[in-house]
Amino acid sequence: MTDSTTASATSMPLIQARNVNKVFPNGCHALKDVSLDVQRGEVVVIIGPSGSGKSTFLRTLNQLETITSGGIFVDQVDLTDKRTDINVVREEVGMVFQAFNLFPHKTALGNVMLAPMKVLKQSKAEAQKTAESLLERVGLADRMDNYPSRLSGGQQQRVAIARSLAMKPKVLLFDEPTSALDPEMVGEVLDVMKELAKEGMTMVVVTHEMGFAQEVADRVVFMEDGELALEETPERFFHSDHPRLQRFLGQVL
Amino acid sequence: MQTQSSRWLGHGLYLVIMAVLISGVYFAGQKIDYSWHWERLWPYIINTESQDIVAITDGTAVVDAAGRLSIEPDFGDDPQIVNVYDTLVSRHGDLIFQGDTIARIDGWRFGPIAEGLWVTIKISFISLIFAVLLGVMFGLMRVAHGQVWRNLAVTYVEVIRGTPLLVQIFIVYFFIGTVFDLDRFTAGVAALSIFTGAYVAEIVRAGIQSVPVGQMEAARSLGMNYVEAMAYVIMPQAIKRTLPPLAGQFINLIKDSSLVSVISITDLTKAGREVVSGSFAPFEVWFTVAVLYLVVTGGLSLLIQRLEKRLSASD
Numbered sequence: 164m165t166d167s168t169t170a171s172a173t174s175m176p177l178i179q180a181r182n183v184n185k186v187f188p189n190g191c192h193a194l195k196d197v198s199l200d201v202q203r204g205e206v207v208v209i210i211g212p213s214g215s216g217k218s219t220f221l222r223t224l225n226q227l228e229t230i231t232s233g234g235i236f237v238d239q240v241d242l243t244d245k246r247t248d249i250n251v252v253r254e255e256v257g258m259v260f261q262a263f264n265l266f267p268h269k270t271a272l273g274n275v276m277l278a279p280m281k282v283l284k285q286s287k288a289e290a291q292k293t294a295e296s297l298l299e300r301v302g303l304a305d306r307m308d309n310y311p312s313r314l315s316g317g318q319q320q321r322v323a324i325a326r327s328l329a330m331k332p333k334v335l336l337f338d339e340p341t342s343a344l345d346p347e348m349v350g351e352v353l354d355v356m357k358e359l360a361k362e363g364m365t366m367v368v369v370t371h372e373m374g375f376a377q378e379v380a381d382r383v384v385f386m387e388d389g390e391l392a393l394e395e396t397p398e399r400f401f402h403s404d405h406p407r408l409q410r411f412l413g414q415v416l
Numbered sequence: 417m418q419t420q421s422s423r424w425l426g427h428g429l430y431l432v433i434m435a436v437l438i439s440g441v442y443f444a445g446q447k448i449d450y451s452w453h454w455e456r457l458w459p460y461i462i463n464t465e466s467q468d469i470v471a472i473t474d475g476t477a478v479v480d481a482a483g484r485l486s487i488e489p490d491f492g493d494d495p496q497i498v499n500v501y502d503t504l505v506s507r508h509g510d511l512i513f514q515g516d517t518i519a520r521i522d523g524w525r526f527g528p529i530a531e532g533l534w535v536t537i538k539i540s541f542i543s544l545i546f547a548v549l550l551g552v553m554f555g556l557m558r559v560a561h562g563q564v565w566r567n568l569a570v571t572y573v574e575v576i577r578g579t580p581l582l583v584q585i586f587i588v589y590f591f592i593g594t595v596f597d598l599d600r601f602t603a604g605v606a607a608l609s610i611f612t613g614a615y616v617a618e619i620v621r622a623g624i625q626s627v628p629v630g631q632m633e634a635a636r637s638l639g640m641n642y643v644e645a646m647a648y649v650i651m652p653q654a655i656k657r658t659l660p661p662l663a664g665q666f667i668n669l670i671k672d673s674s675l676v677s678v679i680s681i682t683d684l685t686k687a688g689r690e691v692v693s694g695s696f697a698p699f700e701v702w703f704t705v706a707v708l709y710l711v712v713t714g715g716l717s718l719l720i721q722r723l724e725k726r727l728s729a730s731d
Contacts, residue, residue: 225637254639264634268652278638281648312731323634330638 175239176200177334177365178224183233185219185389193219194230195389201334204363208376211386212411217369220386221336224367225256238333254282257327261339263319265311271298271322272307275329283330290329297325301355317348321355334365341372371415377401385411445699453697457704460527460691466503466520472496474513477506485519487512529701532687533708539604539683540670540712546609547669551616556646558621569617576614582675584611589679604676612669619661623654656727663720667713674709684708 178201185194193216201207209217222228223235226242226249235242237252266274275294279285285293298307301321311319320340327335337356341349353375360366360379370376376383376397383400385393385408393405401412445452459465473496475489485504487496501519506512526534557569576584588607589600598606627650635645677686688705692698 227633227637250636250639250641253637256637258634258637260630260634262628262630264628264630266631266634266649266653268656277648278635278640281644282639310729310731326638 177203177205177238178367179234179236180220180224181234181236183220183223183235184231185216185223185228186231193389194223196233197386197389197391198233199384199391199394201365201367202381203333203365205381206360206366206368206379207382207384208380209367209369209384209386210371210373210376210411211392212414215386216389217386218338221338221367221369224334224336225253225258227258250282254330255333257330257332257335259320259323259327259335259337259340261342263311263316263323263343265319265323265326267311270308270310271303271314271318271325274311274322275326278326279329293329294325297328298322300328300358301325302351315348316344317351320344320348320352324352324355324359328359334367335359337366337368337370339369339371341370373401373412373416387411450699452700453695454700456695456697457529457691457700458527460529460695460701461704462524462530463527464524466522467525468517469498469501469519469521471512471514471516471518477508477510477512477518479504479508487518528682528687528691529684529704529708532682532684533712535682535687536670536673536684536709537712539601539608539676539681540673543605543608543612543673544666544669546605547612547616547665550609550613551620554613554617555620555624558617559624561642573614573617576611577618581607581611581672582678585675585679600676600679600681604673604679604681608669608673608676611672612665615665615668616662619658619665620654622661623658624650626657627653656724659720659724659727663717666716666720670713670716671709 178199180197180199183194183197184192186192195216197216197220199207199220209221211217219228223230224237226235230243233243237256240247240252242249242252265271266277269277272291272294275297276287276290279290279293280287295304295307298304301324303318303321303325306314306318306322311322314322324335324340340356341352344352349372353372356366356368356375357379368375368380378397380397383395383397384391385400385405387407393400393403393408395403400408403409471487473487473489473491473493475487475496478486478488478495480486485498485501485506487498489495498519500521502522503520504518505520506516506518512518554569554572557565558573560566560569585604585607588610589598589603592598592606593600593603631649631653632645635649636642640648673683674685677683677689680686682690684705688701692701695701
């Protein structure tokens with residue numbers, strides 16, 4: 164980690180969620196007292212049935228979803244504090260979406276360069292250099308000048324990962340990054356994510372890819388009905404006799 | 417898929433139908449008791465008659481060696497000097513009275529129809545710019561988070577869309593124009609841009625809302641604030657989607673501009689009305705006016721189509 168803060172600060176969890184509750188305006192209680200710590204360099208995988216609140220929880224971590232009560236701290240910055248500039252926090256919390264959400268009016272390179280130029284005020288040359296090396300890293304050196312509409316799903320998602328990395332985030336959030344992909348493209352995206360994990364990137368991943376969870380995760384979290392039902396290392400997690408987890412795994416595996 | 421031959425057949429059939437329609441109109445025109453005089457229209461479009469130069473005071477004509485004509489006034493004023501002329505009407509030493517023709521100048525100038533066309537283009541173009549500014553502003557207010565902004569935008573759109581343009585022109589000219597001491601041209605531009613702005617606002621709103629929510633989320637999660645996300649991510653996509661309906665609205669604006677003739681702005685329509693009474697050729701005049709409107713709207717249509725093509729590079 165390239166952190167210049169004190170030793171006690173670096174030993175603190177990068178993300179701390181404390182008793183997070185989320186009630187939607189329609190009365191749906193999506194998150195019930197969810198608490199989770201994510202250490203620096205850790206990969207946490209969240210699994211659970213649809214509607215369990217896992218995506219909602221992930222989206223609260225960069226305040227795309229506001230919370231009703233509780234506290235969320237990213238690098239000790241309280242996201243619920245009104246004085247916190249959420250835009251500054253979001254520079255450090257990257258997010259990769261299920262639907263990629265690439266900017267269709269920009270090329271792959273333009274997608275990666277946009278935020279560094281407009282938010283970090285990097286020069287065009289500087290942003291382009293970073294963007295090119297990032298796209299190379301996700302294996303798209305030959306597709307830099309393509310518009311998203313000319314890229315396959317897997318390629319788009321890799322551009323989206325490069326776009327997030329361009330902001331040099333402290334943590335990357337993945338919201339079902341492979342769910343919208345054709346099966347043959349899942350591997351290329353997972354490979355990039357594994358590579359990132361190996362390089363020490365802190366990641367929180369909502370996914371249905373049990374193989375990825377088993378192989379890469381430091382911890383696996385099971386959510387159901389807005390509650391954090393189980394939190395274990397992968398070995399213990401996949402051999403747990405938790406009844407609801409058993410039922411869920413029985414359905415997806 | 418259409419075959420090549422069926423397409424040519426379609427084109428041919430179209431030409432036949434058009435030929436029948438046009439000849440129908442032509443023969444109908446011949447049949448009625450009306451003598452067509454298209455040639456009478458020319459002076460009202462481009463006037464090639466030589467212009468008279470008249471004396472502004474009483475005096476004596478002086479033609480110097482260089483051929484320069486001047487009028488020495490009877491009572492101590494500065495002489496009227498005429499440098500440019502083609503035919504001399506007065507001779508050296510002539511007694512000249514105020515209003516006399518002293519020389520003629522050849523060449524051409526625009527007639528009232530051409531000048532009216534120019535006024536129509538000018539008023540439409542200026543109104544278009546203000547309409548876009550108003551439309552983007554109120555369109556953004558319409559999707560803003562603050563309730564105040566949304567209410568204000570809804571009020572503007574509903575009030576303007578719910579009242580006739582003709583009435584708005586009268587209100588802007590007679591009421592607002594009196595309060596702020598506006599001349600008729602400014603009042604006309606104001607009425608047209610406020611009216612068109614309301615429609616542009618709705619088009620802009622629809623364009624913004626047609627951009628998937630994920631685009632805003634992606635932009636925001638990269639650390640852009642609302643304004644940056646709007647400017648760099650949402651609006652560039654929204655504008656592309658709004659171009660076809662905007663083109664329609666701009667064409668409406670050009671046609672609506674004919675209504676400003678009610679506050680005595682001599683636009684193409686009013687020029688047409690004036691020329692009818694001078695030329696006694698109403699049919700020819702109105703056909704010409706219609707074609708001129710068609711040329712302006714068609715040109716704009718073409719321009720926007722080309723813009724659309726350029727913006728579709730990312731599709």
